[in-house]
Amino acid sequence: MKIIIQVTPRYQFKVPVYAECISPNVFEGKGLEEISRLEVWEGNRRRRLNELFKLELVKDEEGELTINLVGNFSKVRGIGAKMSKGRIIVDGDAGMHLGEGMSGGEIIVNGSAGSWAGGSMRGGRIEIKGSAGDYIGAPYRGSNEGMKAGLIIVHGDAGREVGCLMRGGLVKIYGSVRHFVGINMVDGTIFVRGDCAGKAGAGMRNGRIIICGRIPSVLPTFTIDSIRPNVDVDGERIPGPFYRFIGDIADGGEGKLFVSKVTNPHLSHYEKYLQ
Amino acid sequence: MSLLIKNGFVYDPVNGIDGEVMDIAVEGGRIVEKVDEREAHIIDASGMIVMPGGIDIHTHIAGAEVNSGRLLRPEDHVYDFEPKTAITRSGVGHSIPSTFTTGYRYARMGYTFVCNPSMPPLEARHTHEELEDTPIVDKATFPLLGDWWFVLEYLRDGLIKECAEHVAWMIMATKGYAIKIVNPGGLEAWGFGRNVRDLDDQVPYFNVTPREIIRGLCIVNKILSLPHTIHVHTNRLGQPGNYITTIKTMDCVKDLATSDKPVIHITHCQFSAFKGDSWANMKSGAEDIAKYVNSHSHATLDMGQIIFTDTTTMTADGPWQYTLYELSGNKWVNHDVEVETSSGIVPFRYRRKSYVHATMWSIGLELALLINDPWKIYLTTDHPNGGPFTSYPKIISWLMSRRAREKTLEKINRKARARSLLPSIDRELTFYEIAILTRAGQAKALGLKSKGHLGVGADADIAIYNINPRLVDPARDYKTVRRAFSNAAYTIKGGKIVAKMGEIINVPDGRTYWINFNMDCDVFSQRDLADLRRKFREYWTVEYENYIIPESYLKVSAPITVRVGV
Numbered sequence: 054m055k056i057i058i059q060v061t062p063r064y065q066f067k068v069p070v071y072a073e074c075i076s077p078n079v080f081e082g083k084g085l086e087e088i089s090r091l092e093v094w095e096g097n098r099r100r101r102l103n104e105l106f107k108l109e110l111v112k113d114e115e116g117e118l119t120i121n122l123v124g125n126f127s128k129v130r131g132i133g134a135k136m137s138k139g140r141i142i143v144d145g146d147a148g149m150h151l152g153e154g155m156s157g158g159e160i161i162v163n164g165s166a167g168s169w170a171g172g173s174m175r176g177g178r179i180e181i182k183g184s185a186g187d188y189i190g191a192p193y194r195g196s197n198e199g200m201k202a203g204l205i206i207v208h209g210d211a212g213r214e215v216g217c218l219m220r221g222g223l224v225k226i227y228g229s230v231r232h233f234v235g236i237n238m239v240d241g242t243i244f245v246r247g248d249c250a251g252k253a254g255a256g257m258r259n260g261r262i263i264i265c266g267r268i269p270s271v272l273p274t275f276t277i278d279s280i281r282p283n284v285d286v287d288g289e290r291i292p293g294p295f296y297r298f299i300g301d302i303a304d305g306g307e308g309k310l311f312v313s314k315v316t317n318p319h320l321s322h323y324e325k326y327l328q
Numbered sequence: 329m330s331l332l333i334k335n336g337f338v339y340d341p342v343n344g345i346d347g348e349v350m351d352i353a354v355e356g357g358r359i360v361e362k363v364d365e366r367e368a369h370i371i372d373a374s375g376m377i378v379m380p381g382g383i384d385i386h387t388h389i390a391g392a393e394v395n396s397g398r399l400l401r402p403e404d405h406v407y408d409f410e411p412k413t414a415i416t417r418s419g420v421g422h423s424i425p426s427t428f429t430t431g432y433r434y435a436r437m438g439y440t441f442v443c444n445p446s447m448p449p450l451e452a453r454h455t456h457e458e459l460e461d462t463p464i465v466d467k468a469t470f471p472l473l474g475d476w477w478f479v480l481e482y483l484r485d486g487l488i489k490e491c492a493e494h495v496a497w498m499i500m501a502t503k504g505y506a507i508k509i510v511n512p513g514g515l516e517a518w519g520f521g522r523n524v525r526d527l528d529d530q531v532p533y534f535n536v537t538p539r540e541i542i543r544g545l546c547i548v549n550k551i552l553s554l555p556h557t558i559h560v561h562t563n564r565l566g567q568p569g570n571y572i573t574t575i576k577t578m579d580c581v582k583d584l585a586t587s588d589k590p591v592i593h594i595t596h597c598q599f600s601a602f603k604g605d606s607w608a609n610m611k612s613g614a615e616d617i618a619k620y621v622n623s624h625s626h627a628t629l630d631m632g633q634i635i636f637t638d639t640t641t642m643t644a645d646g647p648w649q650y651t652l653y654e655l656s657g658n659k660w661v662n663h664d665v666e667v668e669t670s671s672g673i674v675p676f677r678y679r680r681k682s683y684v685h686a687t688m689w690s691i692g693l694e695l696a697l698l699i700n701d702p703w704k705i706y707l708t709t710d711h712p713n714g715g716p717f718t719s720y721p722k723i724i725s726w727l728m729s730r731r732a733r734e735k736t737l738e739k740i741n742r743k744a745r746a747r748s749l750l751p752s753i754d755r756e757l758t759f760y761e762i763a764i765l766t767r768a769g770q771a772k773a774l775g776l777k778s779k780g781h782l783g784v785g786a787d788a789d790i791a792i793y794n795i796n797p798r799l800v801d802p803a804r805d806y807k808t809v810r811r812a813f814s815n816a817a818y819t820i821k822g823g824k825i826v827a828k829m830g831e832i833i834n835v836p837d838g839r840t841y842w843i844n845f846n847m848d849c850d851v852f853s854q855r856d857l858a859d860l861r862r863k864f865r866e867y868w869t870v871e872y873e874n875y876i877i878p879e880s881y882l883k884v885s886a887p888i889t890v891r892v893g894v
Contacts (some may be wrong), residue, residue: 196403197658 068096073131077139184209193218257308275300336373342781381440381789390458438791438816440601452502474509506556555775571613586625595631596710598692618698633692636717646670721813729806844887
């Protein structure tokens with residue numbers, strides 16, 4: 054039993070909309086009237102929330118606040134930024150910087166999400182039913198404060214540099230990822246059920262990357278350590294066997310890169326280094 | 329337009345005025361005896377503090393180094409931005425704000441004169457271009473001369489007179505104001521992957537020691553009768569045990585002081601006041617330095633206070649910046665500026681819970697509180713190395729209130745707290761002393777005759793703070809003090825109101841002060857000039873003709889003519 058506020062775009066946006074105010078923390082305790090006056094930016098124009106979106110109170114009962122975004126939000130950036138509680142459900146696509154810096158609560162996207170989903174996340178949960186863009190969990194350009202805690206699940210594919218500079222938490226990609234998964238990561242776990250385009254774990258210092266699908270090659274700065282029958286991710290046992298690599302040695306790293314043995318027969322030459 | 333500031337509590341240490349209620353009259357950009365009350369714009373300053381405009385003797389606000397810092401740190405900009413208004417430009421940046429924003433933020437705090445202390449001479453043009461875009465405040469910039477090949481060669485050969493001629497040419501060519509020395513000898517050694525370990529270590533290939541460089545340039549400074557002393561960033565900065573080097577550095581020019589006038593300025597002294605022999609047992613050397621400074625009159629210092637925040641360190645001290653990169657593992661920039669100097673940039677976060685950082689915080693305040701004469705120590709953070717200049721109000725409140733210090737002490741590293749001298753220091757500075765630390769003392773050290781005071785004839789650079797010294801006890805209400813100094817009620821620059829309660833209402837261009845030598849003879853003999861041109865061709869990427877910055881290049885030039893007979 055909860056309060057549900059439904060937000061629908063009034064028209065198709067042509068330029069990016071910065072709507073960091075779409076967050077349960079901001080909406081909480083405000084009437085619909087007050088919420089509709091919140092400030093958003095459409096390109097370089099300052100707007101009110103209700104000029105761009107139709108707001109409706111669907112259910113009003115005691116309990117947790119849920120914001121239901123219905124429609125195409127792929128141009129809308131910063132949805133759920135810095136939220137610490139409540140739920141956001143996007144029925145459609147979400148734009149860049151989804152849940153940036155969030156520390157609690159939950160975001161569910163029944164569609165795809167743009168780049169920087171869960172950027173610098175501090176806690177909470179993001180589930181994306183479609184695919185996601187680049188830089189999942191990555192910090193803002195130049196910063197090294199990557200994702201620290203929380204969970205990001207992507208059911209589809211993800212782009213480049215998943216978990217860049219990650220310091221904790223868990224990222225699960227059920228589809229494939231592109232290059233540089235876990236680049237410069239310091240801690241935490243990235244699980245990829247699909248394939249990886251390559252360069253996994255470049256510059257990683259610690260943490261774990263598990264790749265169940267195919268990877269063309271492992272970086273030369275990784276050294277094979279052992280073959281493991283399976284890997285535990287968040288209480289779930291992933292059956293292997295896996296090659297376990299340690300790296301990135303170029304950065305003095307001790308990160309663990311698990312690569313499935315069955316789907317990567319071309320990596321079998323590493324086995325001779327295990328004797 | 330004439331102005332009359334009525335009934336303020338005036339603090340003007342140069343003229344010995346300590347909180348007297350009086351009127352200040354302004355006409356034609358200067359302070360005058362009186363103005364016609366009917367025609368003047370009247371500012372009611374009753375219940376407010378009136379001080380001369382603030383002066384910052386050491387703040388990295390412009391130049392190639394600062395700009396590289398901006399490029400290196402997009403994350404420094406993203407959460408701190410100012411939209412444009414009808415008269416101000418937009419800008420970004422927490423620790424390294426963009427040029428316009430720098431000017432506005434200084435003006436909001438009541439500051440009207442800032443010194444950009446490290447300008448690689450090769451980057452002088454860039455520096456002046458950025459200073460030109462730093463509105464409102466007046467500025468001066470100090471070229472780096474401690475590792476300049478010519479200086480090293482002249483001093484090695486004992487040619488002091490020629491060295492003085494060369495330095496005079498350099499200062500005029502780059503439109504500089506004072507001689508800046510950074511880690512003398514160390515930067516040249518860094519070109520060969522080395523550093524100097526102490527004052528008597530040889531600089532590779534030059535057979536000259538840091539001691540000879542400092543002494544040589546100090547004599548040159550006297551020959552040229554520059555208004556400021558040599559401005560020294562000591563050897564071994566940022567290394568445990570360096571306090572002894574700092575004391576030796578001050579001591580090595582002691583005999584060159586003939587009167588009470590200081591001959592050396594040790595800048596951001598906090599970074600040069602570490603005791604101990606490793607980071608684990610590093611502690612404060614502030615007491616020893618304070619003892620030395622209290623018993624000698626030839627040296628002045630500035631604090632280089634650190635603030636617990638995320639900031640960007642940038643100095644010409646390449647080897648130290650490399651060490652800092654190794655300590656922090658952060659992204660870094662390191663650069664060798666041809667034959668002149670080096671430089672480096674590393675983003676850095678000072679943490680309360682770090683023993684070393686908490687001790688550094690304590691050292692800065694200990695220095696300011698243990699040095700008895702406020703005319704010898706000035707308030708700086710070595711912006712942005714210790715923290716952004718916008719945190720000066722915070723430092724003022726720490727200096728004025730024991731309670732404010734205790735509040736912060738409670739939150740810092742326990743071991744650092746136990747070893748800190750601060751709990752044993754009862755001293756709380758008065759508004760009068762703060763006016764010396766932030767204005768009058770700095771003006772005196774810089775030799776600025778018409779700044780830092782409110783006497784008749786002085787430039788009408790005035791800051792009015794909304795705080796009543798009769799009603800507010802700064803020791804208890806330190807938060808009120810902090811608020812008042814963050815946003816001046818009025819900032820007046822050159823007789824114009826530029827900021828009012830934190831809002832910029834007028835954006836005049838600041839003047840650039842530089843030293844114009846009036847020599848008895850030609851600066852160079854023909855032979856020396858030919859030599860200089862030849863060396864430019866051989867060593868520099870810039871030709872001699874393009875190197876010199878003409879006066880017309882400065883937007884508002886304010887030369888200070890110095891007569892010398894070399």
